[in-house]
Amino acid sequence: MDTPKFFTLIIGTEILNRRRNDAHFDFVSKELAKYGNKLTGSFVIEDDPKLIIQSIQYLASLENSIIFSFGGIGATPDDHTRQCVATALSNGELYTHEECASIIKERLQDKVSPLSLEMAELPRNAKLINNVYGSIPAFYLEERFFFLPGFPHMSHPMIENILTKFFNTKREIYRYTLTAACKESFLVDIMKQMPKSVEFSSLPKSAGRRIWHTTISVASYDEKISKESFQLYIDKLKANDIAYNIGEVLV
Numbered sequence: 001m002d003t004p005k006f007f008t009l010i011i012g013t014e015i016l017n018r019r020r021n022d023a024h025f026d027f028v029s030k031e032l033a034k035y036g037n038k039l040t041g042s043f044v045i046e047d048d049p050k051l052i053i054q055s056i057q058y059l060a061s062l063e064n065s066i067i068f069s070f071g072g073i074g075a076t077p078d079d080h081t082r083q084c085v086a087t088a089l090s091n092g093e094l095y096t097h098e099e100c101a102s103i104i105k106e107r108l109q110d111k112v113s114p115l116s117l118e119m120a121e122l123p124r125n126a127k128l129i130n131n132v133y134g135s136i137p138a139f140y141l142e143e144r145f146f147f148l149p150g151f152p153h154m155s156h157p158m159i160e161n162i163l164t165k166f167f168n169t170k171r172e173i174y175r176y177t178l179t180a181a182c183k184e185s186f187l188v189d190i191m192k193q194m195p196k197s198v199e200f201s202s203l204p205k206s207a208g209r210r211i212w213h214t215t216i217s218v219a220s221y222d223e224k225i226s227k228e229s230f231q232l233y234i235d236k237l238k239a240n241d242i243a244y245n246i247g248e249v250l251v
Contacts, residue, residue: 002063002064003064003221004037004064004065004066004167005040005062005063005064005065005066006028006032006037006038006039006040006066006068007039007040007041007042007043007059007062007065007066007067007068008024008025008028008039008041008042008043008067008068008069008070009043009045009055009056009059009067009068009069009070010022010024010025010042010043010044010045010069010070010071011045011046011047011052011069011070011071011072011081011150012044012046012047012070012071012072012150013046013047013078015044016044016045016046022044023152023156024068024070024152024155024156025039025042027152027156027159028042028068028159029042031159031160031163032163034163035163035167035168035169035170035171036170036171036172036173036221037167037171038173040065041059043055043059047071047072047078047079047080048080049080049083049084052072052080052081052084052088053084053087053088056069056084056085056088056089056145057088057089060088060089060144060145065144066144066145066146066167067144067145067146068146068148068159068162069081069085069145069146069147069148070148070149070150070155071148071149071150072084072150073119073138073139073147073148073149074119074136074149075115075116075118075119081147082094082119082121082122082123082147085123085126085141085145085147086122086123086124089123089141089145090123090124090125090141091124093123093124094121094122094123095121095122095123095124096120096121097120097121097122097126097128097139098120099128100119100120100122100128100136100137100139101117101120103128103136103137104116104117104119104120104136105117107134107135107136116136119136122139123139123141125141126139126140126141127139127140127141129146129148129158129161129162130158130161131149131154131158132154132157132158132161133153133154133157135149135154136149138154138155138158140162143166146158146162171221172221172223173219173220173221174219174220174221174222174223174226174227175217175218175219175226176217176218176219176226176227176230176246177215177216177217177218177246177247177248178215178216178230178233178234178237178244178245178246178247179213179214179215179216179244179245179247179248180213180214180215180216180233180237180242180243180244181211181212181213181242181243181244182212182213182214182237182242183204183212183214184202184203184204184212184214186214186240186242187202187214187216187233187236189236190232190233190236193229193232194218194229195220195225195229197220197221197222197225198218198219198220198225198226198229199218199219199220200216200217200218200219200229201216201217202214202215202216203215203217215248216230216233218230218233
């Protein structure tokens with residue numbers, strides 16, 4: 001796969017109505033950074049089957065997309081993810097995953113029930129993700145689409161293992177940052193010259209009446225292109241005798 005694009009899909013009405021706080025976005029973004037990767041997008045949606053299906057289909061349709069989905073893989077009436085995945089990515093049917101059913105029986109033993117065995121009903125060709133806490137496994141498809149529990153203490157170790165197994169190639173990102181004593185509009189012509197391979201951002205800040213500072217950040221996996229792009233800003237600032245500082249703060 002070419003450069004992967006990572007997405008989180010966080011499913012849970014309880015997050016949107018603020019009964020619980022999301023812990024996944026921050027964790028995943030930090031774990032990805034360890035390998036020189038970043039999130040392309042993060043979505044928080046309700047426990048709505050139609051919305052879940054549409055969200056999965058959209059993200060899966062994007063080139064080189066990787067989905068980390070959290071929540072809704074249990075067996076209570078508000079857990080729709082397993083069926084939604086089957087509808088979005090397979091033939092719409094769930095099948096008894098015999099290995100998953102065996103794990104559930106082994107781990108729950110005399111507490112196993114028809115309801116708990118429903119969690120072994122998975123889309124065709126699903127593969128299991130071990131739950132290190134000795135609970136029910138999660139699952140994935142095509143080594144791209146990963147469907148995990150909503151509980152951070154279960155899903156976050158799974159993320160660590162997934163990244164180690166499938167996405168462990170360390171990529172170096174070369175980032176350069178400066179803060180200049182000017183409005184960001186002064187640098188728009190340089191921004192328009194940024195190559196597609198360069199990620200750049202412009203963050204303006206008012207430092208008082210008619211006083212503006214702008215922080216420019218340039219990053220690329222290509223060190224040469226990143227340096228050359230960053231130098232364009234420096235050259236213009238120097239040519240116009242505008243004060244700047246390498247870093248986030250102008251001193």
